[in-house]
Amino acid sequence: MAPGTPACAGCPGTLGMRLALKVLGRNTVIVNPAGCMTLLTVYPYTPLKTNWVHLAIENAGAGAAGVKAAAEALGKDLNVITHAGDGATYDIGLQSLSGAFERRDKIIYFCYDNEGYGNTGFQKSGATPKGSITTTTPKGIKAPIGHVGRKKDIFSIVVAHDPEYAATASLSHPLDWMRKVEKAKEATKRGPAFLLLHAPCPTGWGFDSRFTIEYARRAVESGAWVLKEYEKRKGTTITYTPKKRIPVTDYFKGQKRFDHLFAMDEMHTAFPHEVPEKQMEAEREIHTGRGVLTELQSEIDEFWNKAGNQDDERGKSSNEQCQQ
Amino acid sequence: MLTGNSAIAYGAALSRPKVIPAYPITPQTEIIESLSEFVAEGLLDTRFMLMESEHSVLSAAITAEQTGARTFTATSSQGLLLMHEMLYIASGTRCPIVMANVSRGLSAPITLGADENDILGQRDAGWIQLHCETCQEALDSVIMAYKISENKNVLLPSMVNIDGFILSFTREPVDVPSQRKVDDFLPEYSPETMKYDANVPISQGVATIDGISYSYFRMQHHLAAMNAVRIVEKVQKEFNDAFGRNYASVEQFMMEDADYALMTSNAITTVAKSAVRRARARGEKVGLLRIRLFRPFPTEDIINACKGLKGVAVLDRNISPGAGGIMLPEIRSALYDLKEKSRPIVCGFIDGLGGKDVTLDEFDYMISRTKKAASDGVGVSEIISTKKQDDRARMMLSEARGIRKTKEED
Numbered sequence: 065m066a067p068g069t070p071a072c073a074g075c076p077g078t079l080g081m082r083l084a085l086k087v088l089g090r091n092t093v094i095v096n097p098a099g100c101m102t103l104l105t106v107y108p109y110t111p112l113k114t115n116w117v118h119l120a121i122e123n124a125g126a127g128a129a130g131v132k133a134a135a136e137a138l139g140k141d142l143n144v145i146t147h148a149g150d151g152a153t154y155d156i157g158l159q160s161l162s163g164a165f166e167r168r169d170k171i172i173y174f175c176y177d178n179e180g181y182g183n184t185g186f187q188k189s190g191a192t193p194k195g196s197i198t199t200t201t202p203k204g205i206k207a208p209i210g211h212v213g214r215k216k217d218i219f220s221i222v223v224a225h226d227p228e229y230a231a232t233a234s235l236s237h238p239l240d241w242m243r244k245v246e247k248a249k250e251a252t253k254r255g256p257a258f259l260l261l262h263a264p265c266p267t268g269w270g271f272d273s274r275f276t277i278e279y280a281r282r283a284v285e286s287g288a289w290v291l292k293e294y295e296k297r298k299g300t301t302i303t304y305t306p307k308k309r310i311p312v313t314d315y316f317k318g319q320k321r322f323d324h325l326f327a328m329d330e331m332h333t334a335f336p337h338e339v340p341e342k343q344m345e346a347e348r349e350i351h352t353g354r355g356v357l358t359e360l361q362s363e364i365d366e367f368w369n370k371a372g373n374q375d376d377e378r379g380k381s382s383n384e385q386c387q388q
Numbered sequence: 389m390l391t392g393n394s395a396i397a398y399g400a401a402l403s404r405p406k407v408i409p410a411y412p413i414t415p416q417t418e419i420i421e422s423l424s425e426f427v428a429e430g431l432l433d434t435r436f437m438l439m440e441s442e443h444s445v446l447s448a449a450i451t452a453e454q455t456g457a458r459t460f461t462a463t464s465s466q467g468l469l470l471m472h473e474m475l476y477i478a479s480g481t482r483c484p485i486v487m488a489n490v491s492r493g494l495s496a497p498i499t500l501g502a503d504e505n506d507i508l509g510q511r512d513a514g515w516i517q518l519h520c521e522t523c524q525e526a527l528d529s530v531i532m533a534y535k536i537s538e539n540k541n542v543l544l545p546s547m548v549n550i551d552g553f554i555l556s557f558t559r560e561p562v563d564v565p566s567q568r569k570v571d572d573f574l575p576e577y578s579p580e581t582m583k584y585d586a587n588v589p590i591s592q593g594v595a596t597i598d599g600i601s602y603s604y605f606r607m608q609h610h611l612a613a614m615n616a617v618r619i620v621e622k623v624q625k626e627f628n629d630a631f632g633r634n635y636a637s638v639e640q641f642m643m644e645d646a647d648y649a650l651m652t653s654n655a656i657t658t659v660a661k662s663a664v665r666r667a668r669a670r671g672e673k674v675g676l677l678r679i680r681l682f683r684p685f686p687t688e689d690i691i692n693a694c695k696g697l698k699g700v701a702v703l704d705r706n707i708s709p710g711a712g713g714i715m716l717p718e719i720r721s722a723l724y725d726l727k728e729k730s731r732p733i734v735c736g737f738i739d740g741l742g743g744k745d746v747t748l749d750e751f752d753y754m755i756s757r758t759k760k761a762a763s764d765g766v767g768v769s770e771i772i773s774t775k776k777q778d779d780r781a782r783m784m785l786s787e788a789r790g791i792r793k794t795k796e797e798d
Contacts, residue, residue: 090586090589105595107597116590119451120473123447126440129448130450133407134407138456
């Protein structure tokens with residue numbers, strides 16, 4: 065990937081692909097569903113020194129399968145990798161992802177997860193964690209915490225297809241990422257591989273673009289984003305355990321999408337008599353900002369305590385792996 | 389003796405596609421079943437992909453062609469509609485896919501019977517459309533479609549249409565050409581630029597955010613489609629030379645001294661031809677025009693066939709609710725600029741929706757009603773059926789409401 069792509073400053077999606085391409089080389093076709101990465105190529109320019117195709121939003125899996133089938137039929141050696149956002153993967157593209165994995169098409173499905181529909185201005189997706197503000201889950205009297213739903217466990221869904229290989233990764237551990245890309249490439253000699261890269265998004269999450277890697281690190285060190293891998297017939301193993309986990313509030317702090325969780329509580333403590341009656345009622349039904357943060361911390365604690373007690377997670381996600 | 393579906397499967401197999409993405413839907417499933425049998429028996433060397441939806445079928449077909457492989461698929465009705473978004477992407481990226489559509493009326497209400505709404509509804513998607521009357525034509529058209537689509541001055545995808553049930557499951561005598569003869573006629577697909585090569589990396593389907601490059605590419609697309617009119621003729625002629633079967637973009641039947649013409653497409657044409665023969669036997673100067681090529685629209689052929697006629701009766705086995713048949717305005721528009729004395733009165737008749745039968749009596753009516761319209765000097769547009777069919781409908785409505793009426797009460 066050449067420098068000068070028209071992506072946001074500090075974008076982890078492009079960084080992830082740039083590193084992946086160092087592993088995959090020029091004999092590659094990138095299949096891109098609609099998303100932030102679509103705008104890497106704008107006629108008449110492309111930053112890619114390898115092949116690329118843009119299709120639609122919901123068919124990265126099917127498109128990648130088609131390239132692979134044609135390559136095999138023509139006797140061409142091509143690495144096929146998608147460059148898909150979470151919206152195109154968790155939601156609208158789930159059908160075609162599932163089909164490709166069920167058929168065991170020899171592709172790498174690479175999803176960069178910035179926990180929302182970034183390209184359209186950051187709306188809620190199936191990957192949006194509880195408590196996140198997005199433009200379609202704004203905060204208001206009836207919706208004090210923003211998004212009330214939970215982040216879908218896409219990793220477990222993929223693992224349920226018994227892929228050749230699947231892994232989560234983060235750019236705070238770039239060598240780990242590249243090692244996992246290498247393992248995925250090797251795995252596609254036999255079947256499909258899935259790579260889920262956490263992608264802290266300065267534009268969508270609301271932080272300065274120089275902190276992308278810092279937030280990636282905090283997500284991993286708080287235990288909210290678990291680095292793990294699944295290998296066919298071996299099950300899931302955690303590839304990195306933080307020695308001493310930092311509190312999840314350290315990860316969430318400073319991101320505009322979570323600011324309100326901290327403010328709500330402060331507001332209550334400081335001026336309880338000024339909080340309107342309606343809002344108090346609404347919050348009793350859902351959660352307070354502190355409630356969301358506490359709930360999340362205890363889920364993370366529970367997961368890591370369990371993980372410490374067993375080596376093999378065998379694809380069992382459970383809701384504790386909130387990956388938030 | 390082959391069914392329409394089998395004929396298409398043979399035509400596809402003989403065309404040696406390297407990739408076939410597939411998904412079942414009535415009434416085309418037999419096509420992909422046949423192809424899967426050919427593959428299982430080692431008769432067809434192809435990558436057969438069983439996809440999870442028609443949208444994914446066309447997505448995979450597009451990227452397979454973009455990788456440089458000749459690709460075939462088939463669908464119908466709801467499946468075709470599910471592909472709708474991808475149809476535009478297939479033609480916009482200039483993929484020479486050939487796809488068979490086995491026409492079936494659209495839900496809702498859900499039906500299995502044939503009509504033309506599914507394929508005609510895709511007329512603006514930028515594909516070439518060939519509509520077949522016979523099983524032989526279906527087999528031949530798949531082979532011809534590859535030669536047309538892959539022509540360097542076209543590079544557009546094609547649909548080959550047959551009527552569900554009426555043709556798809558009807559056996560007719562079909563001459564299956566030898567593989568060698570087909571190979572001579574249809575060479576291997578060899579794309580110049582649309583393929584992946586490590587030494588010549590390309591990015592395909594890129595964004596054209598400004599209106600200027602978008603418009604340019606869409607113009608190119610349109611020009612390619614216009615080129616296709618004469619390429620279709622050229623390939624039809626070459627096919628006749630190689631295989632001895634002649635096809636015309638607008639077929640003329642008993643038109644030599646005709647004053648009036650029935651205009652139809654697809655398999656119902658066979659019934660319409662019988663109506664024409666009957667009319668001729670009665671001494672009426674009636675002929676028939678069959679639309680085989682619908683997109684690109686064969687304007688010149690229509691003008692040449694219709695100018696000087698007194699009247700044309702267009703059968704629309706489709707409907708655009710709130711406007712009428714789809715074919716009627718296309719014909720009228722093509723003839724609009726003819727001088728008044730050579731411009732026929734054009735009438736439209738909507739019939740045969742959802743597989744409803746179109747009988748000889750109804751064709752007789754279309755002819756006579758058009759004659760009257762011609763002498764009145766004003767065209768008409770009607771929805772028609774027989775009294776027997778209307779009675780049956782009324783009976784079913786009563787049944788559904790739990791009312792049993794006697795004939796007198798009705």
